[in-house]
Amino acid sequence: MKKFWIFGGLAATLLLSACSGPRERGATDGVERIPEVEALLAQMTVEEKVGQMAQLTLDVLTVGENEFVTEEPLRLDSAMVRKALVDYGVGSILNTASNKARTVEKWHEVISELQRVAAEETRLGIPVLYGVDAIHGTTYTVGATFFPQQIGQAATWNRELVRKGGEITAYETRASGIPWNFSPVLDMGRDPRFARMWETFGEDVHLVSELGVELVKGYEGENNEVSNPFHVASCLKHYLGYGTPWSGKDRTPAHLSNTELRERHLPAFEAAIEAGAHTVMVNSGLINGVPVHASHRLLTGLLKEELGFQGLVVTDWADINNLHSRDRVAVNHKEAVKLAINAGIDMSMIPYSLDFCDDLVALVNEGEVAMARIDDAVRRILNTKHKLGLFERPVTHYEDYPLFGSAEFEAAAYQAAQESMTLLKNEDNILPLPTDARILVAGPNAHTMRALNGGWSYTWQGRDNEAFTGDYATILDAIRAKVGAHRVEFVEGVRYVNEASYWVEEEVDVAAAVRAAARVDYIVLALGENSYTEKPGDLHDLTLSEQQLRLAEALAATGKPVILVLNQGRPRIIRRIEPLMKGVLQAYLPGNFGGLAVADVLFGSINPSGKLPFTYPMYTNSLVTYDHKPSEHQAKMAGAYDYESDFAVQYPFGFGLSYTEFTYSDLSLSSEELTADGELEVQVTLSNTGGRAGKEVVQLYTSDLFASLTPDVRRLRAFDKIALEPGEAETVRFVLRSADLSFINAEGQRVTEPGDFELELGGLTAGFRYVE
Numbered sequence: 001m002k003k004f005w006i007f008g009g010l011a012a013t014l015l016l017s018a019c020s021g022p023r024e025r026g027a028t029d030g031v032e033r034i035p036e037v038e039a040l041l042a043q044m045t046v047e048e049k050v051g052q053m054a055q056l057t058l059d060v061l062t063v064g065e066n067e068f069v070t071e072e073p074l075r076l077d078s079a080m081v082r083k084a085l086v087d088y089g090v091g092s093i094l095n096t097a098s099n100k101a102r103t104v105e106k107w108h109e110v111i112s113e114l115q116r117v118a119a120e121e122t123r124l125g126i127p128v129l130y131g132v133d134a135i136h137g138t139t140y141t142v143g144a145t146f147f148p149q150q151i152g153q154a155a156t157w158n159r160e161l162v163r164k165g166g167e168i169t170a171y172e173t174r175a176s177g178i179p180w181n182f183s184p185v186l187d188m189g190r191d192p193r194f195a196r197m198w199e200t201f202g203e204d205v206h207l208v209s210e211l212g213v214e215l216v217k218g219y220e221g222e223n224n225e226v227s228n229p230f231h232v233a234s235c236l237k238h239y240l241g242y243g244t245p246w247s248g249k250d251r252t253p254a255h256l257s258n259t260e261l262r263e264r265h266l267p268a269f270e271a272a273i274e275a276g277a278h279t280v281m282v283n284s285g286l287i288n289g290v291p292v293h294a295s296h297r298l299l300t301g302l303l304k305e306e307l308g309f310q311g312l313v314v315t316d317w318a319d320i321n322n323l324h325s326r327d328r329v330a331v332n333h334k335e336a337v338k339l340a341i342n343a344g345i346d347m348s349m350i351p352y353s354l355d356f357c358d359d360l361v362a363l364v365n366e367g368e369v370a371m372a373r374i375d376d377a378v379r380r381i382l383n384t385k386h387k388l389g390l391f392e393r394p395v396t397h398y399e400d401y402p403l404f405g406s407a408e409f410e411a412a413a414y415q416a417a418q419e420s421m422t423l424l425k426n427e428d429n430i431l432p433l434p435t436d437a438r439i440l441v442a443g444p445n446a447h448t449m450r451a452l453n454g455g456w457s458y459t460w461q462g463r464d465n466e467a468f469t470g471d472y473a474t475i476l477d478a479i480r481a482k483v484g485a486h487r488v489e490f491v492e493g494v495r496y497v498n499e500a501s502y503w504v505e506e507e508v509d510v511a512a513a514v515r516a517a518a519r520v521d522y523i524v525l526a527l528g529e530n531s532y533t534e535k536p537g538d539l540h541d542l543t544l545s546e547q548q549l550r551l552a553e554a555l556a557a558t559g560k561p562v563i564l565v566l567n568q569g570r571p572r573i574i575r576r577i578e579p580l581m582k583g584v585l586q587a588y589l590p591g592n593f594g595g596l597a598v599a600d601v602l603f604g605s606i607n608p609s610g611k612l613p614f615t616y617p618m619y620t621n622s623l624v625t626y627d628h629k630p631s632e633h634q635a636k637m638a639g640a641y642d643y644e645s646d647f648a649v650q651y652p653f654g655f656g657l658s659y660t661e662f663t664y665s666d667l668s669l670s671s672e673e674l675t676a677d678g679e680l681e682v683q684v685t686l687s688n689t690g691g692r693a694g695k696e697v698v699q700l701y702t703s704d705l706f707a708s709l710t711p712d713v714r715r716l717r718a719f720d721k722i723a724l725e726p727g728e729a730e731t732v733r734f735v736l737r738s739a740d741l742s743f744i745n746a747e748g749q750r751v752t753e754p755g756d757f758e759l760e761l762g763g764l765t766a767g768f769r770y771v772e
């Protein structure tokens, strides 16, 4: 159950010098002045301003024995609502109650009542800003359309599909009366140990930046017209450097140089801010010992001043408390509030108590937090409410959203699931399978919607999925539908034990699975992970579980061809069994249409076109991304270092097979030189030389041959997804500019250095020179 992350009883003794935050720190210049907002601000008391900066979780406002518990059926506790909204002027509410999906009718009832109290019973009638995590569809609304999780969306490499998914999610979130979405995740999925890798668009800076912008535009609209009731405000999270902690565990310290932060972690945020994103959520962890929530340098210096971000900055869950109780940079809660607000936080996701308000009012009255800082925060919050149109229309009505959960929306989610499917191995062209074959379906992921959807699906951890997924097909259901139930045997072999830890598994009937194998032509083995997110998803070993590996070995030993389907949030190590598998299909967390999409690939109804958005590791101690330094790849050289590095990955970044063949030819560059303000046009011919229609992701990489900082061996600079009929060819064009070749130098500046570059596209290479 989410989330009693209350860490009690800690008397912190450690204070950073930054704790005694400068009093003069206040407004950041340039935030838009909206006359209606300025008029309101001018009338507000300190208490009213501070209230706007407070965000509570819905459980606090519901009938239940305490603030953590909601009694069913969900009802608002009118005394608590009044205390929060009227007495304290709380400006924002988040989340669902009991972390559980609600109907659009229930959402409408709850949010209308909150808005009614805010409008009619508070002095200034400022509407509530309601926020929710709708991260692959509208997570907490019954009947919403679920897309693949971001890692699967990234595997489509299809900008249009990602944007469409954002548009549909925005529509369905507004259908639920909610105007603010805590998405997209722009963290870098560069460490497969991390429990939230699947919430990212993968390991590459360019791919994450491009798809992040599409999702922002999908949520907010092409011109960020968020007052449009079919759009929502997006929230870029988790700024900055979340996702690559040193231990691989959630919310543990990261050690990131300024160069690394700017080279890998900042660009996606920069691009999304440039694209007009309205809000940002902060990284819950530490960077170089400093909690990001207390970092004036990152929140005010970099985000608000250098990037010129004008929107609102919200904390992550309980993270002001954490400055005291977990991270011990503040001796008490009040000190923590001071640190965070002076660092540049505008709104606190508190989320259970009102102490934040009392402490912040006192800090303002004592002169420890400047009124200018409070005004800046409240201006950003009220501007967001204003832009969302909440003053005119505080709640949207589900009856105005006839396409909610419609066949049209579901078709888009189904297509995204299909295009995410990434075929990693197809020995002897074993796939596609004939539809008159007899099939044994096995594995703990074969018959579960929970694992197909992953976390943030109807419930926080994805538990109890089955209560909401109705008739959606599991992998088993979909295979039965393809070949006829009479041709399909099902023996699980291994089962997830849904107890305290998600990683408990038990062998149930391996012997029965082996016996069943004798009666079939092929085995489809669905392995991977159960659903999880955040801290509960921390893992001690990236290797696939021993039980699952043994099941795979036992089935392979029968001599029947085994096709492995991987339904997992991160690449679990499969080195031991991979050589025994005839086919390997990476399905990620494909959502409610994942079962159908898997069967479509297995039986050839579609031609797979997904490509890995991360490097699939082969060994647990070799978690190296594709954009590594040359020293990872040392060749044997004469002289002192007479050895070579053992560099091995299971499958490379960008890899994925098709049922047709694509051929690249005629690579040409418009010039051998690129100048500082010039353009280099790159052309290549892509031909479908195989037997069926298909889609290919054309990927353009460059390598900087020598630079003042050791260059990455290669970097993705451009990509496009192209559909071709058999026999068809197309000329694909890209344009490179100086900025595309730039990197962050040792001084932290973005530069493009003159010199030689190599370009690679579909295995073809060409050299060119950059001159200033």
Ligand code: BGC
Binding pocket: 094, 095, 133, 182, 237, 281, 284, 316, 317, 534
């Ligand atoms: C997560 C965020 C999420 C927030 C609100 C936090 O625990 O880290 O990603 O947006 O909760 O639910």
